Amino acid sequence: MIEYLPGLFRGVIVTIKLGFSFFIFGFVVGNIIAIGQVYGNKFISLFCAGFAWVFRSLPALVILYLWYFGFNLSPFLAAVLALGLRTAAYQSQFFRGAIQSIARGQMTAARSLGMSKLRAVVKIIMPQMLRLSLPYISNEYAITIKDTSLAFAIGVVEILKEGRLIITVLHNPMDIFMIIAVIYLIITRGGTYLLSLLEKHYRIPGFEISN
């Protein structure tokens, strides 16, 4: 068994790399989509809304296949793009909700100081938006990090694939899947824990979502 651990470890690394890459990519794109949808002109706003709608409507596996077979990309890159755009679509809607819950007066006050629209968005709206949406983003992370296992379907050799390879030799599926399950738990919990630290760090007295 011991001699197979490096393989499993490689799988863990690939899973973590894939998970972080697509999630951060999705986070950045999600920001852009949300801001485009709220503050863009008609065309940009419609495009962003359309993007969010399409990528939330398709199954993750379909998006994966489309990127992989449609664009002739490496499995890893196809997985980052596919899963990233999917979570971007979801994240954008959390961000948009947060922006819309920020009072309009914030923008008005920023503009009345002489800030350009872009500067006001970056300096006044986004810091508030990010704080308000962090709890949802953390939740989104917990949900989508599991989607990394789908990348297996287009040939990314992540933890699940490595596990399967071991099983074909050792015929001990329960042991291996148990180990894999624990590793997923650690990756999920670790990420949400880091995000909760961020949330705490950026907490503002009196400024939170009132349920």
Place this chain on the structure above:
Amino acid sequence: MEERKEILRVEDLHKSYGTNKVLQGISLNIKQGQTKVIIGPSGTGKSTLLTCVNYLNPPDKGRIWLEGEEIIYSEREINKIRQKKGFVFQQFNLFNHLTALGNVMVGLTEVLKKKKKEAREKAMYELERVGMADCAEQYPAELSGGQQQRVGIARALAMDPLLIMFDEPTSALDPELMGEVLDNMTKLALEGMTLLVVTHEMGFARAVADDIIFMENGRIVEEGPPEKLIMNPEKKRTIEFLQKITQLYGED
């Protein structure tokens, strides 16, 4: 006597929302150091007038001059114009994610491109001016309404504006908190700041205003110094309105 410099001049300003003609030809001017108070019934276009003057809400028609120079609207130009006009809001509109100090500093660092250190000193100076230096590190949600509004005033002051416009700065405040805000405004007026104030605080208007403008249905009905407009108004509508607000707000 030397003629005082004209700070703001507005001519024939019009603004409609759909078929709702909110401003129907407003003209006014303010000279340096003057305080003008605008009064008038709800929905009359007072807030619209202030936001139009700042192009936060572009007017449909009309001309505006700042220090004798006509404002030609363009995105780039307007950001420069707005820096020179302070705005204090009914709902304070302090930036939620910034401390009191941060609120006053942000215009200095982000708009006027001042160095952090210089901006901090200037911001502290303005907070002191409104008696809020002790609360510099507090966030808006930790401050009372009156304190928030004083920070709002400091934020406007920090930009060294040519004039400051106030839109009902005390009407969201509990009565016992109005005094601290009105006192600060009075102080500014006495120090020679140019103020354009929408308010129904007639005590303030009587004591501080050089001129009171009575506005109704998007038009200026009557304008004059307090002793004339309050004690001796010409128009019937002015008399009726003044009676109504004395009933609503009391004598002072």
